[in-house]
Amino acid sequence: MMKMAGKHILSSKRLRIIMKQKINPVRKIIDMRNNKKIFQSDTNERLSNGIKKILETEIAPMLAMHGGKAEFVGFKDGLVKIRLKGACRGCALSELTLKEGVGKILKEKIREIKRVENVG
16 A cells, blocks of 8 residues: 555555455455454464463473562563562562573573563
8 A cells, every 4th residue: 555645545456456356445444454453463462372371381380489470461572571479579689580581481482572571
């Protein structure tokens, strides 16, 4: 889709596709934009589920041995937000645990993760 003077103009190829499908062109443009958003949210949801599973099965047992716990807060644009709880919350080594322990494990398992952050 091209944009000229503040107005969206369909390329002739897209217009032919829309006309062949006998669909309202405005509706088709909206669907094309929404489809991209749906794909992104599906990917984030899939990654979030994977992160939660790794936290529960691999990371939680390690933290529990020291009286700590990690709660998944969210994932967006490569950033995983985690809330450390229990003994980890006030521990002087909690940042080291987060970066060198939790972060490394998550990054090894899911390549889309760029950073892991504690949100308090």
